[in-house]
Amino acid sequence: MIRVLLADDEAMIRAGVIAILGNDPEIEVVAEAGDGREAVELALSHRPDIALIDIRMPKLDGLAATAELRRVLPEVPVVILTTFGEDAYIARALGDGASGFLLKAGDPRELITGVRAVAEGAAFLSPRVAQRVISELTGQRMNRGQEAARRVGELTDREREVLALVGAGMSNAEIARRLHLVEGTVKSYVSGILTRLEVRNRVRAAILAYEAGIVEPE
Template identity: 50%
Template sequence: MIRTLIVDDDSLVRLALADILQDADGITVTAEAADGAEAVELARSHRIDVALMDIRMPRMDGIAATRSLRALADPPQVVVLTTFDLDQYVYDALSAGASGFLLKDTEPEEIIRAVRVVAEGQAMLHPAAARRLIDRYHHTAPRQAPAARSRVGRLTPRETEVLGLLAGGASNAEIAAGLRMRESTVKAHVSRILATLEVGNRVQAALCARDAGLVV
């Protein structure tokens, strides 16, 4: 069962999201919070697998809350769910450790899929957010390339292969099939890759790989 936390200062939005998630097999709404500070408190007292996080909230906004949640000893995955698709929100959310970025007008089925995808340690982005990341990559990659190449250079050859496929959007199952290894072995490689690259999730690892020129 995937335990979720809904974080939004609009009670009607929380109610709508709770209705969507409670109807989905294998997902339960464990807690709801009206702001980021409350979300962090709840995550400390409840076991949360995935947090659906608004951005603009009182006391503590969604970016700061995401950063705090991801710093916990047993951190939940975070999907930022907002009405705004401004560039800076996308970058800040992913830099804070979010594994997903969706708009609130996303279809319910896609929200459910996002919860399941990030619960597996993978990533899911709204197409507009993905487009902005690609555009930002082309703009900033030359400046970031030396540092990214240095970090990627610490990986073993096998880890580099896994990273290349991950950065290309492959799931753990697809990487396992492509490299003829068990999915559990892929998960172990991914964990070591994240630690070596000093990043918090697959999205950040993929961006590092692109900055290093491992994929285009």
């Protein structure tokens, strides 16, 4: 069972999200919060598998709540859920360590797909968000590619292979099947890659993989 903490200041939005997630028998919303501060408190008491957090909330907005959750509960991945798709929100959310970014205006199926993907250890961006990120990466690659290639070049061949699959959006289980490895071994590889590259999460590692040119956007 994937245990989810949901934080949104609008009760109707929370009800809608719960209804959508309820279509998957393996997902359960274990706690609801109406503001960012309450979200952090409930996360500490319930220890969910995933925190699904809106951006604009009172007391502590979703971006600040994400940063706080990554500090106090680094093992709990955060997925940002918002109506806002501006680049500034995307950049800050990813920089604060979010593992996913979903737009409320997106296909409801994306919500379930995103939650399941992050629960399995992958990163997930709504297709509209991914398009923005990839466009940004494509425009910056000439300036940043050399440094990214240098950092990635310090990895072993196997680590680069794993990193490329992380960049392709695969979960640990999918990578394990592709490379004929035990999932625990993949987790160890990913942890080591994040440490060696000095990045905070899989999303930042995936971006570095794009910049280094070891994985190409579709």
